């Protein structure tokens with residue numbers, strides 16, 4: 727059965743060849759348009775920076791980046807585990823919620839325990855510091871008491887020494903002053919005797935002057 731077909735381009739009627747549609751001449755310009763359209767619809771992956779024109783169409787699991795075939799076979803990612811980006815994306819889709827769940831249970835308990843531990847440690851250290859402080863305070867209080875008693879004892883001894891100095895020197899100083907005064911009296915008496923005109927009075931005065939001078 728051969729069907730006549732009308733060419734959509736030149737509108738001439740032809741029979742379908744026995745080998746089928748593929749035997750018909752190709753509308754090259756239409757095919758180019760279709761191919762262009764298909765290419766635009768499916769965006770090409772970007773090219774590798776290191777390997778010219780090789781598309782980044784693989785995902786390196788180890789380095790978490792897109793790589794090309796040469797990166798995997800001869801480049802920096804030789805032997806690295808790889809996957810399809812979309813597959814890796816779907817596989818890891820549940821991971822954040824799983825991590826979040828673990829975080830909110832186990833981790834939260836750990837953090838709480840740590841906080842409590844830190845509080846206890848801090849309180850213990852503060853208590854130690856307080857105790858040391860009290861001991862230092864007491865020690866210096868005691869020391870001040872001892873020093874005050876020592877100071878008092880020394881000052882008392884010095885007061886006593888001062889009193890003894892006074893007791894020893896004051897009578898001597900007093901006696902010497904008396905002698906000085908007596909000598910001054912004698913000097914003035916001597917000068918007044920010299921001026922006496924009456925022989926009797928003069929002789930009497932000389933007598934008492936001599937007695938006092940001895």
Ligand SMILES: [Zn+2]
Pocket residue numbers: 774775776777780793794795796797798801
């Ligand atoms: Zn590459």
Ligand SMILES: [Zn+2]
Pocket residue numbers: 786787788789790802803806
């Ligand atoms: Zn890698």
